[in-house]
Amino acid sequence: xxxxxxxxxxxxxxxxxxxxxxxxxxxxxxxxxxxxxxxxxxxxxxxxxxxxxxxxxxxxxxxxxxxxxxxxxxxxxxxxxxxxxxxxxxxxxxxxxxxxxxxxxxxxxxxx
Numbered sequence: 001x002x003x004x005x006x007x008x009x010x011x012x013x014x015x016x017x018x019x020x021x022x023x024x025x026x027x028x029x030x031x032x033x034x035x036x037x038x039x040x041x042x043x044x045x046x047x048x049x050x051x052x053x054x055x056x057x058x059x060x061x062x063x064x065x066x067x068x069x070x071x072x073x074x075x076x077x078x079x080x081x082x083x084x085x086x087x088x089x090x091x092x093x094x095x096x097x098x099x100x101x102x103x104x105x106x107x108x109x110x111x112x
Contacts, residue, residue: 005021
């Protein structure tokens with residue numbers, strides 16, 4: 001939305017975009033000041049775009065890490081359930097118990 005700007009000489013202008021403002025700067029302060037502002041604004045715009053890209057990448061990384069954490073915790077939960085079932089069985093099978101606990105330890109070590 002354009003804003004009405006009052007210049008020092010009392011003149012009112014309504015710039016519709018940055019280019020309009022830069023033209024007024026050129027008219028009142030000269031071409032060098034206009035070029036200086038345009039360069040700095042383009043640098044700022046490039047930095048803003050880079051920050052937006054980094055923010056999106058960060059959000060994607062967080063989502064990916066959250067998905068990975070859920071998958072690992074589900075796998076640990078499944079192994080813990082199988083371990084509980086083995087302990088509830090009439091006869092204890094030490095090999096199966098050892099395998100289930102080894103699986104849990106491997107998952108934990110891999111994540112640490």
